[in-house]
Amino acid sequence: MSWNVSPKTIVMSNNISSYEQLSKAVREEYNSLSKRLKLIARYVLENPTAIALDTVAGVASNAGVQPSALIRFSKAFGFSGFTEMQKLFQEHIAQQSASYKERVNRGLDGGEIASEEGWLEQLCQANVSSLEHLSHSVNVDVVESAARCISGADKVFVIGLRRSFPIATYLAYSLGQLDCHVQLLDGAGGMLAGQASSITEKDALIAISYHSYAEETQRVLTQAKSAGASCIVMTDSPLSPIADNADFAFTVHDAEVHSFRSLATSLCLAQALVTRLAIQGAIEQD
Amino acid sequence: MSWNVSPKTIVMSNNISSYEQLSKAVREEYNSLSKRLKLIARYVLENPTAIALDTVAGVASNAGVQPSALIRFSKAFGFSGFTEMQKLFQEHIAQQSASYKERVNRGLDGGEIASEEGWLEQLCQANVSSLEHLSHSVNVDVVESAARCISGADKVFVIGLRRSFPIATYLAYSLGQLDCHVQLLDGAGGMLAGQASSITEKDALIAISYHSYAEETQRVLTQAKSAGASCIVMTDSPLSPIADNADFAFTVHDAEVHSFRSLATSLCLAQALVTRLAIQGAIEQD
DNA sequence: ATCAATTTGGAATATTTATTTCGAATTTGA
DNA sequence: TCAAATTCGAAATAAATATTCCAAATTGAT
Numbered sequence: 032m033s034w035n036v037s038p039k040t041i042v043m044s045n046n047i048s049s050y051e052q053l054s055k056a057v058r059e060e061y062n063s064l065s066k067r068l069k070l071i072a073r074y075v076l077e078n079p080t081a082i083a084l085d086t087v088a089g090v091a092s093n094a095g096v097q098p099s100a101l102i103r104f105s106k107a108f109g110f111s112g113f114t115e116m117q118k119l120f121q122e123h124i125a126q127q128s129a130s131y132k133e134r135v136n137r138g139l140d141g142g143e144i145a146s147e148e149g150w151l152e153q154l155c156q157a158n159v160s161s162l163e164h165l166s167h168s169v170n171v172d173v174v175e176s177a178a179r180c181i182s183g184a185d186k187v188f189v190i191g192l193r194r195s196f197p198i199a200t201y202l203a204y205s206l207g208q209l210d211c212h213v214q215l216l217d218g219a220g221g222m223l224a225g226q227a228s229s230i231t232e233k234d235a236l237i238a239i240s241y242h243s244y245a246e247e248t249q250r251v252l253t254q255a256k257s258a259g260a261s262c263i264v265m266t267d268s269p270l271s272p273i274a275d276n277a278d279f280a281f282t283v284h285d286a287e288v289h290s291f292r293s294l295a296t297s298l299c300l301a302q303a304l305v306t307r308l309a310i311q312g313a314i315e316q317d
Numbered sequence: 318m319s320w321n322v323s324p325k326t327i328v329m330s331n332n333i334s335s336y337e338q339l340s341k342a343v344r345e346e347y348n349s350l351s352k353r354l355k356l357i358a359r360y361v362l363e364n365p366t367a368i369a370l371d372t373v374a375g376v377a378s379n380a381g382v383q384p385s386a387l388i389r390f391s392k393a394f395g396f397s398g399f400t401e402m403q404k405l406f407q408e409h410i411a412q413q414s415a416s417y418k419e420r421v422n423r424g425l426d427g428g429e430i431a432s433e434e435g436w437l438e439q440l441c442q443a444n445v446s447s448l449e450h451l452s453h454s455v456n457v458d459v460v461e462s463a464a465r466c467i468s469g470a471d472k473v474f475v476i477g478l479r480r481s482f483p484i485a486t487y488l489a490y491s492l493g494q495l496d497c498h499v500q501l502l503d504g505a506g507g508m509l510a511g512q513a514s515s516i517t518e519k520d521a522l523i524a525i526s527y528h529s530y531a532e533e534t535q536r537v538l539t540q541a542k543s544a545g546a547s548c549i550v551m552t553d554s555p556l557s558p559i560a561d562n563a564d565f566a567f568t569v570h571d572a573e574v575h576s577f578r579s580l581a582t583s584l585c586l587a588q589a590l591v592t593r594l595a596i597q598g599a600i601e602q603d
Numbered sequence: 604a605t606c607a608a609t610t611t612g613g614a615a616t617a618t619t620t621a622t623t624t625c626g627a628a629t630t631t632g633a
Numbered sequence: 634t635c636a637a638a639t640t641c642g643a644a645a646t647a648a649a650t651a652t653t654c655c656a657a658a659t660t661g662a663t
Contacts, residue, residue, distance in 0.1 A: 124366065151460070399652085
C-alpha cells in the first residue's frame with residue numbers, strides 16, 4: 032500500500048486565534064507564498080471587512096482569483112477552510128461594536144462579589160469600554176448638526192429628570208458658560224408645565240431620558256414638538272419612546288454595575304456637544 | 318379559480334434601502350407588530366452587528382425565536398427574506414468600518430486637519446486616560462471607609478455647586494435609591510445656610526468642589542465640621558482649601574478639553590462610592 | 604364559551620455556499 | 634528544452650443555510 036506523496040503545500044500548525052495574529056503571520060510569510068497566494072494575501076490585508084462579510088465566491092471574484100485559491104490560502108495558514116479563517120475577521124468586526132456589551136458585563140454582573148479584589152479597576156474598565164464604544168458609534172456629523180441646531184436656537188431648554196438630572200445640569204451649566212440663553216426644566220415647585228409652556232418654534236429642547244422613561248420628560252418633549260421646537264434627545268435605545276419625535280437622537284450605552292448606571296458616557300457625549308458648540312462659535316466669530 | 322385569502326401580514330412596499338431607513342421604519346411600525354415581531358425588532362435594533370455577521374439560525378437562537386420568525390419579520394418590512402435584509406446591515410458595517418478606518422488613518426497622518434477630524438476619539442481618549450489614572454491613584458480602602466462612614470451616618474448631606482452640581486445630584490439620587498436619608502444642599506431659594514444648619518455630629522457631608530472653589534461649599538463644610546459631622550470631599554488637589562478639614566479626601570483629575578471639564582472621572586468615583594455602599598449593605602443583610 | 608383570524612413553532616424542502624477533486628497549465632531546475 | 638513538481642481553474646460534490654409549509658397555539662370578537 033502506498034500513499035500519494037503529500038503536496039508541497041506547507042500547512043503550519045495553527046496557533047492563530049485572532050485577526051491581529053493572522054495579519055502578522057500573513058505579512059511574515061508573504062514572500063514565501065506563490066503568485067496567487069500573494070495576490071490573495073494583499074487583498075486580505077487590505078479588505079478585512081470584505082472577508083468578514085462576503086462569501087468565498089464574492090471575495091474570490093473581487094480579488095480576481097478562484098474560490099479554491101482562497102481555500103488553499105486559508106489552509107496554508109493552518110485553518111480547516113475559508114469559513115474558519117473568516118470567523119477571525121468577523122470577531123474582529125464584532126469587537127468594534129457589539130461585543131463591548133459583553134466586556135462591560137463580564138466580571139461585573141456575573142462574578143457578583145466574587146471578584147472582590149479589582150473592583151475599582153473593573154468599574155473603571157467598564158466605563159472605558161463604554162467610552163470606546165461611544166467614540167465609534169456616534170456619528171460626528173449628527174453631533175455637528177445638533178450643535179448647529181442649538182446655536183441657531185433662540186432659547187435652549189434642557190430637561191432630564193431623576194437619573195438623568197446630572198446630565199441636564201451639566202448641559203445647563205456648560206451651555207450657560209457659552210452665553211447660550213439656556214433654561215433648565217427642573218420641575219422645581221411643580222412648575223414644569225409652566226416652564227415648558229414658553230417653548231416656541233424658535234427654541235431648541237435637549238431631553239435626556241433613560242429607562243424607565245420619565246413621564247414628565249415625554250410630556251415636555253411632545254409639547255415642545257407640537258410647538259415646533261427642535262428636539263435633541265439622549266436616550267438608551269432607538270426604541271425609546273422619547274426617540275420618536277426627535278430631530279436628533281443619540282443612543283448611549285452606559286456601563287451599569289449593580290443597577291447603578293454610570294452616566295460617564297452620557298456625560299462625554301454632552302461634553303462633545305458642548306465643545307463642538309464652542310468651536311463652531313469661535314469659528315463664526317473669525 | 319380562486320386565490321388563497323392573503324394572510325394578514327402587512328407587506329409594505331419596500332422602499333427601504335439603507336440601514337438608517339430600516340431602523341426608522343422598525344421604530345415607527347413597532348407598535349403595530351405582533352409579540353414575536355416586537356421581540357425581534359428590539360433585538361435587531363440593539364444588535365445590528367450580530368444581524369450582519371450571524372446566520373438566521375444563530376440570530377434566531379440568540380434572540381430566542383425561531384428562524385422562520387426572522388423571515389416573517391424581514392418580509393413584514395418588505396424584503397424577500399432574511400438574506401435581503403441582512404445585506405443592509407452588512408453595508409452599514411462596511412461603511413462604518415471604512416469611515417472609522419479613515420478617521421483613524423487621518424489621525425495618524427498628523428497635522429492640523431487630523432486633530433480636527435478625530436475630535437470625538439480624542440475627547441473619548443482624554444476621558445479614558447483620566448479613568449485609567451483614577452483606577453490606580455485612588456486608594457480602595459479609603460473608598461471602603463468612606464462608604465462605611467456614609468452607611469453609619471444618620472443623615473447624609475451632599476453639596477456641590479456650579480460645575481460640581483451634576484456630581485452632587487448624581488450622588489443624591491443614587492444614595493436615595495439605597496434608602497439613605499440623603500439631602501441635597503442645592504441652595505434653592507437662597508436657603509443654603511438654613512439647609513445646612515440642621516447638620517449634626519451624627520450626620521455625614523459629601524462635598525464636591527473644584528477650582529475655583531465655591532465659597533458657599535467651603536462655608537457649609539466648615540459649618541458641618543464644627544458641628545462634628547463626618548466630611549467626605551472630592552476635589553482636584555490635595556492642597557485644595559476644602560481638603561483641609563475632611564475626614565476622607567479624594568483627588569480627581571478630570572479631562573479638560575477647551576476648558577470644559579469632563580466630570581466623567583468624578584462621576585466614576587461617585588459611582589464607586591455608591592456601589593461599595595450597596596455591596597456593604599447587601600453583605601450586612603445576610 | 605365558540606369560532607374565525609392571526610400568529611407561532613418546527614420539520615421538510617430548496618437554495619446557496621463551501622469544499623474537494625482532478626486534469627490542465629505553469630513554473631522550476633538541470 | 635524537457636521532465637518533475639507545483640500551482641491553478643472549473644466542475645462535481647458536500648455541507649450549510651435560508652425559506653416554505655402546515656399543524657398547533659394564541660388571540661380577539663361575538
